[in-house]
Amino acid sequence: MAPATHRLIGRDGLLAALDRAAARKVTIISAPAGSGKTSLLRAWADRPDQRYRLTVLRVQRDQQDAQQFWLALLDAVRHASATDGRAEPQAATPDFNAPAMVDRVLSELADAPGDIMLVIDDLHELTSPAALSQLTQLLVSLPPHAHAILTTRHDLRLRLHQLRLAGELAEIRAADLRFTERETRELLDASGIALSAAGAALLHQRTEGWAAGLRLAALALAGHPDPERFVAEFSGSDRTVAEYLLAEMLDRQPPDVQDLLLRTSLLDRVNGELADLLTGRPGSERILLELEDANAFVESLDPQRAWFRYHRLFGDMLRLQLRRTLPAEVPALHRRAAGWFTSQGHEAEAIRHTQAAGDWPEAAQLLADHSFSLTLDGQAQTMQALAGAFPPGTDYPGLALVRAMGDLAQGRLDEAAAHLAVAETYAETTPPDRRRHLQVAIASLKLSLARRRGHLASVIEQARFLASPVTGPSDEDIALGSDLRAVALMNLGTAEAWSLGLPDAIGHL
Numbered sequence: 001m002a003p004a005t006h007r008l009i010g011r012d013g014l015l016a017a018l019d020r021a022a023a024r025k026v027t028i029i030s031a032p033a034g035s036g037k038t039s040l041l042r043a044w045a046d047r048p049d050q051r052y053r054l055t056v057l058r059v060q061r062d063q064q065d066a067q068q069f070w071l072a073l074l075d076a077v078r079h080a081s082a083t084d085g086r087a088e089p090q091a092a093t094p095d096f097n098a099p100a101m102v103d104r105v106l107s108e109l110a111d112a113p114g115d116i117m118l119v120i121d122d123l124h125e126l127t128s129p130a131a132l133s134q135l136t137q138l139l140v141s142l143p144p145h146a147h148a149i150l151t152t153r154h155d156l157r158l159r160l161h162q163l164r165l166a167g168e169l170a171e172i173r174a175a176d177l178r179f180t181e182r183e184t185r186e187l188l189d190a191s192g193i194a195l196s197a198a199g200a201a202l203l204h205q206r207t208e209g210w211a212a213g214l215r216l217a218a219l220a221l222a223g224h225p226d227p228e229r230f231v232a233e234f235s236g237s238d239r240t241v242a243e244y245l246l247a248e249m250l251d252r253q254p255p256d257v258q259d260l261l262l263r264t265s266l267l268d269r270v271n272g273e274l275a276d277l278l279t280g281r282p283g284s285e286r287i288l289l290e291l292e293d294a295n296a297f298v299e300s301l302d303p304q305r306a307w308f309r310y311h312r313l314f315g316d317m318l319r320l321q322l323r324r325t326l327p328a329e330v331p332a333l334h335r336r337a338a339g340w341f342t343s344q345g346h347e348a349e350a351i352r353h354t355q356a357a358g359d360w361p362e363a364a365q366l367l368a369d370h371s372f373s374l375t376l377d378g379q380a381q382t383m384q385a386l387a388g389a390f391p392p393g394t395d396y397p398g399l400a401l402v403r404a405m406g407d408l409a410q411g412r413l414d415e416a417a418a419h420l421a422v423a424e425t426y427a428e429t430t431p432p433d434r435r436r437h438l439q440v441a442i443a444s445l446k447l448s449l450a451r452r453r454g455h456l457a458s459v460i461e462q463a464r465f466l467a468s469p470v471t472g473p474s475d476e477d478i479a480l481g482s483d484l485r486a487v488a489l490m491n492l493g494t495a496e497a498w499s500l501g502l503p504d505a506i507g508h509l
Helices: 002-009 012-022 037-045 066-081 098-111 129-140 161-165 181-190 197-207 211-221 227-233 239-250 255-264 272-279 284-293 312-325 327-343 347-356 360-376 380-388 399-410 413-429 432-453 456-471 482-498 502-508
Strands: 026-030 053-058 116-121 146-152 169-173 298-300 307-310
Touching (some): 197 312, 255 284, 307 312, 360 432, 380 399, 399 432
Parallel strands (some): 116 146
16 A cells, blocks of 8 residues: 555655655654654655665554563564574563663664664654663664664654754654645545545645545545535544544543643634633643644644644544533633633634624624724724624624624725614613713714715714814713724814815824
């Protein structure tokens, strides 16, 4: 299967990268499960022009015994270097001498003819600290004609800094192993799957180039009656993908880490403080950093490594598990997240989580309160997307105002006028502590509407209403909020400039 996999995928650039890396003394291939580490090694090893004599050891699952590891490694080296092919396996002894075993493996490597490549696959399964320390001694002492390639799901404490400083350590990581969009199309074509260019691009985006995700999708797509629809709906909650991620990623984590991943999966991005809030425990930042270091589909978003996100498919699977295992807690988790984002000034995210909690009246009020600030921040489209997320046929005070703003931005003046009329009706029954805020917001938008329609009389009417409360020094004016005040003054000044009231216009603008 290895040659066929290489032929189908045609990843010549990646094979060339491994060729360059293999020229160094030690190469580490570190990437999550299903990234194609073993497939890359097999394709590289099977090349007809391979110049290295290969000795390959795949570490057994959860290998804790140092002696068993070293006996297996010695047998692999002796088998690869023996010219008569009759190397006898070594037996275990009660008095295992690790340093002597390291010297024996080095001696076998030194005596091997030609260039020899020591390949250790799935090194993350070696859980013996003593064996890893001894392996470091082996790697830094390799004979001149011997090289090593190690594959692992996460970085190991091998202390190879001397090799790195000497330029003798090469690394191939998850980013290098990801399929490109072109390779994704080639894989689909080779599998006989007819998919549009847009569909292939969407599949690449959903999988983020993760090899296992692409292969599982290709298997499901084969013979599917509607490939475009399948790709549009494909996610980490797909049964085969979810089973793989559950077994290979989530179930391997300790219970506290699983709990953190599940509770924070409802976030687009997470930091330590927010994770502490959702889990009710301190120490989340350390766990997130360790997960990123472990290639556990957790990726930092900033140079300071303070904010993190989850791989799209992994996040989908986590949210599925969250709904399965903690369904009653999901709304409360969204409310906690909304409160935190509100306190940090991230209004759009706060509104999204309030909507996700099902608190529609509160979400509508938040959106209305922050609609002007979102507009000033260049997030008008985000604001309209949030407005469109409310259930069809529902309406709340403030939503009409938000929809009127969107209509004005799109030049739909009649629709804007209709929504403003609805907003005025709501203003009459709004509690006094919010009524003034809503009235000024409506007047500001009506002024903008009148200006765009060329209705001078309406402009003057709204300008008179706005002039005193918006520009005056009263306590009520100060309470309107700086964003609403800024938009009102901007509309007022623009209308005055348009109607040649230049001195006032200059002052208000």
